[in-house]
Amino acid sequence: MLHYHGTPLTPRAELLKMAGKHFCVPFSDPRDADICQQIGQSIMFDNGQFTAFTQGKSFDENAFYAWVEPRLGHPHWAVVPDVIDGAVEQQRDLVAQWPFPRALGGVVWHMALPIDYLLELAGEWPRICFGSSGQYWQVGSPSWARRADEAFNALARRHRHLPHIHMLRGLNLAGDRWPFASADSVNVARNFKDTGTCPERMARNIDSRQCGVRWQPIPVYSQLDLIA
Known part of the structure; x- marks a missing residue:
């Protein structure tokens, strides 16, 4: 599992201690983009839609494309709008507008959308980002966990080797049962000052937690099944 640590992270001296990590740089606050490309192993460029949505702001995909275009290239990639x-x-309309190679993007499957759409994306894209939405907004909740089980069941039945599945806002799931290939979180950047912990040490602890790479389909029960 690749662990993408969210930015911005201040002060800059603490960010520099994170040299060699994988970083997530959002379009909504790209101040650390240049330095992260200098010191990071790889960069995930977040399109910033989650921030725009939670703050009630509009999103300009053309501005995002213009910003990310000179930064894209292996091993760096971006979240498709x-x-x-x-x-x-x-x-589908936004996915069709993606102007770069698919290998440089991660297309989003929102968990409230049909499983059939996930399978459609998995047949066309090498990297899929799971986005928590609708009744599955809270990452790790019981309903979210059942939906994640359903999704991996469907993928494992269709693909002997799973595509690259990235969990948006999901580093707290590192080491859990789902075989995420990568995940991101702003946990370190937001919380290291409150805990009085060195951010590099926090990140190192998170990085040591790994997920498996295979998934064996399992039964999925609803709350009604459990009551019955």
Whole structure:
């Protein structure tokens, strides 16, 4: 599992101690983009849709494309623009506009959307980002966990080797049962000052937690099943 640590992270001296880590740089606050490309192993460029959605702001995909274009190239990649709580057709429209090689992008499957759409994306894209949405907004909740089980069941039945699955806002799941290939979180940047811990030490602890690479389909029960 690759662990992408979110930015911005201040002061700069503490960010420099994180040299050699993988970073997540959001379009909504890109101040650390240049330095992260100098010191990081790889960069995940977040499109910033989650921040725009939670703050009630609009999103300019053309501005995002212009910003990310000179930064893209292996091993760096970006999250393809998406519509949080949008319908499948809205997602397809934005995905179709992606102007770069698919190997340099991660397309988003919102967990409230049909599993069939996930399988469609898995047949076309090498990297899929799981986005928590709708009734699955809270990462790790019981309903979220059942949906994640359903998703991996479907993928494992279709693909002997799973595609690269990235969990958005999901580093707290590092070491859990789901075989995420990568995940991101702003946990370190937001919380190291409150805990009085060195951010590099926090990141090192998170980086040591790994997920498996295979998934064996399991039964999925609803709350109604458990009551019955």
